[in-house]
Amino acid sequence: MIDNQKNAHVLQEFLSWLRDEMRKRLAQYFGPENNVIPVIPDPDLTPGTSWTDAPIVKFINENQLDKEAQLLLVMAIAPHVNAVFFEEVINEFLVDKGDFPLIGCVKGTQFRGLLPTGDTFLFLLAGTDLSGRIEKMAYFSESHVFAKRHVLWLDKPEQGEPVMSGKIVLSQEYIDLFLTGSYAKPRFGNDFPAESITTPLDWADLVVNPQTMEQLHELKKWLRVKHQLRATNKRLKPGFRALFYGPPGTGKTLSACLLGKRDPAEDPEGVAEDLDVFRIDLSLVVSKFIGETEKNLSSLFDRAEHKNWILFFDEADALFGKRTNIRDAHDKYANQEISYLLQRIENYNGLVILASNFRNNIDPAFSRRFQSIIQFPMPNQAERLQLWKMILPDSMMEKEGILEKVAATHEISGASIINVAQYCFLKNMQYNGQILPVSATDLEEGLVREFNKEGKIYK
Numbered sequence: 001m002i003d004n005q006k007n008a009h010v011l012q013e014f015l016s017w018l019r020d021e022m023r024k025r026l027a028q029y030f031g032p033e034n035n036v037i038p039v040i041p042d043p044d045l046t047p048g049t050s051w052t053d054a055p056i057v058k059f060i061n062e063n064q065l066d067k068e069a070q071l072l073l074v075m076a077i078a079p080h081v082n083a084v085f086f087e088e089v090i091n092e093f094l095v096d097k098g099d100f101p102l103i104g105c106v107k108g109t110q111f112r113g114l115l116p117t118g119d120t121f122l123f124l125l126a127g128t129d130l131s132g133r134i135e136k137m138a139y140f141s142e143s144h145v146f147a148k149r150h151v152l153w154l155d156k157p158e159q160g161e162p163v164m165s166g167k168i169v170l171s172q173e174y175i176d177l178f179l180t181g182s183y184a185k186p187r188f189g190n191d192f193p194a195e196s197i198t199t200p201l202d203w204a205d206l207v208v209n210p211q212t213m214e215q216l217h218e219l220k221k222w223l224r225v226k227h228q229l230r231a232t233n234k235r236l237k238p239g240f241r242a243l244f245y246g247p248p249g250t251g252k253t254l255s256a257c258l259l260g261k262r263d264p265a266e267d268p269e270g271v272a273e274d275l276d277v278f279r280i281d282l283s284l285v286v287s288k289f290i291g292e293t294e295k296n297l298s299s300l301f302d303r304a305e306h307k308n309w310i311l312f313f314d315e316a317d318a319l320f321g322k323r324t325n326i327r328d329a330h331d332k333y334a335n336q337e338i339s340y341l342l343q344r345i346e347n348y349n350g351l352v353i354l355a356s357n358f359r360n361n362i363d364p365a366f367s368r369r370f371q372s373i374i375q376f377p378m379p380n381q382a383e384r385l386q387l388w389k390m391i392l393p394d395s396m397m398e399k400e401g402i403l404e405k406v407a408a409t410h411e412i413s414g415a416s417i418i419n420v421a422q423y424c425f426l427k428n429m430q431y432n433g434q435i436l437p438v439s440a441t442d443l444e445e446g447l448v449r450e451f452n453k454e455g456k457i458y459k
Contacts, residue, residue: 002055002181010054011081011178013047014074019089020045021071025124026093029102040125041067056178063145068125072139075116075124076152076170077178086114102128106167118154118164137164149306173303185276186303193285193296194278197312199257203265205390206258207383207414208251208376215374216255223259223310223351224272238349241369245359246376249415252355253279255376256312259351277310301344309350316354317361342369379414381407387414391421398437406443412450419453420446 024038048057056077060070078085086105094100104119118140126132138144146152151174154166176184186192208216222229222240230236244252260277285296304311345352346369356362359373367373379387385407394400412420423446428436451458 003051006051007054007179007181010048010051010057011077013050014056014070015078015081015085017041017045017047018071018074018078019085022089022124023092025127026089026103029127030093037127037129041071043067055181059174059177063149065145068136069139069144069146071124072121072146072168073152073170075121076168077175079111079113079115080170080175080179083111083113086116086120090114104165106165108167116168118166118168119162121168122164140164150302173307183307192300192303193281194300194311195281197253197257197277197279199254199261201254201258202261203258203263206251206254207379207387207390208255209380209383212374212376215372216259219259219351219372220263220266223275237346239346240351240371241345242351242353242372242374243359243362243370244353244355244374244376245357245362247378247413248357249413250376250378251414252376253312253314256310256353256355259353260310275308275310277312278304279312279314282313282315297341297344301348304348304350306349311348311350311352313352313354316356317358345369378411384410384412384417387417388421391418392424392438396435396438398439402438402440402443405440406447410447412447416450416454420450423449 021040021042024040028036028038048054048060051057052061056073059065060073065073086103090100090103090105102119103123104117105114106117107113108115118137121139122133122136125136139146140154141147150171152168152170154163155169157163157166173183173186176182185196186194206213206216219240219242226240230238244255246252256279257277260275262272262274280300285293285300300311354362359375385404388403388407392403394403397403420443424438424442425435427442427445428438430436448458
């Protein structure tokens with residue numbers, strides 16, 4: 001847990017530093033000797049030393065931000081901490097309390113205070129020096145860490161207006177990080193077409209064949225050592241892509257959820273943290289309008305970059321299907337979407353999992369981009385018996401040997417076994433909470449219902 005009192009003190013140190021630097025620039029501009037340019041920022045001042053574990057201090061150190069970049073970062077967060085920060089500083093120097101266009105601050109739509117713009121930052125560092133202002137524009141370029149990590153950017157101004165008149169926008173995720181010490185999970189919706197998925201089950205509850213389990217353990221290991229692995233050889237790609245394929249109900253989604261959970265068996269001291277697993281809602285991603293699908297995917301991957309999230313594309317055939325020969329405009333843009341996905345997924349620095357019922361439905365161009373292709377076959381007899389006994393132990397059965405017979409004669413998935421067991425629970429549950437022993441007839445009735453639901457013939 002973050003120490004809010006210490007964190008608030010550090011943030012106040014940074015705000016005081018920014019206030020002092022702005023006063024120096026304003027005093028120079030309005031003073032009698034405005035040709036004397038002050039040194040901004042002061043190289044001898046180092047705010048944030050009172051608590052080096054503050055989130056903003058750790059971020060600055062991890063990304064090796066220079067003093068000017070630190071000023072820009074503090075300028076971006078200032079309105080979120082003090083609504084009248086810029087007004088108070090500017091009004092100290094405006095005698096008639098009129099407008100001061102050179103400093104560039106603007107009013108928000110609902111926010112009543114002043115918001116900094118690119119011009120505000122340029123005026124602070126360079127005043128009216130044109131060459132200096134042009135030089136400092138580099139902090140808003142695509143090559144800077146702020147743009148690469150989507151920390152902050154300039155809001156797009158109205159057409160025809162100067163680019164630097166755009167408001168400085170700080171990502172909500174970094175606002176949460178600097179104020180609370182952690183990223184807030186994005187809300188599921190049109191702006192973020194993915195929902196966080198979890199499971200109460202553990203790795204001991206997952207029943208798959210040994211080969212599948214071995215490959216899943218490789219994924220677990222990559223998640224824990226990916227930074228060290230990347231440092232060993234620059235030719236290794238930053239992310240990891242895996243394909244899960246197999247019939248419905250064989251454990252693909254459960255495995256994705258478990259990859260995000262800390263495994264107590266491998267981490268008994270609790271050093272590792274749980275990772276967020278997001279299932280992509282393809283209905284909100286795929287659009288009939290040209291270019292919208294790519295736009296939605298770009299926004300999703302931009303949000304996920306550097307967050308250590310696991311992205312899970314369930315029923316991925318709809319988005320990652322095979323490219324076809326171009327017969328009309330529809331084929332052209334469908335192929336364009338797949339080509340964009342190939343490029344975007346390859347550049348993502350986290351784990352991407354695609355799930356499909358059939359491997360052949362996925363475009364072959366993805367195969368070489370997968371580091372792991374994991375099959376989830378239907379459970380064999382021994383695995384089915386293990387699943388039955390995990391959810392219906394012998395103590396709940398009316399007679400011994402019922403589950404052994406069912407496991408030997410009926411090939412069904414783990415999800416179907418859970419459905420049948422739920423039917424048996426519901427049928428035998430009494431209103432006082434007691435559950436009567438489950439009979440062979442109960443199981444048979446549940447199996448008949450499950451087979452009918454799936455359009456199969458019960459034998």
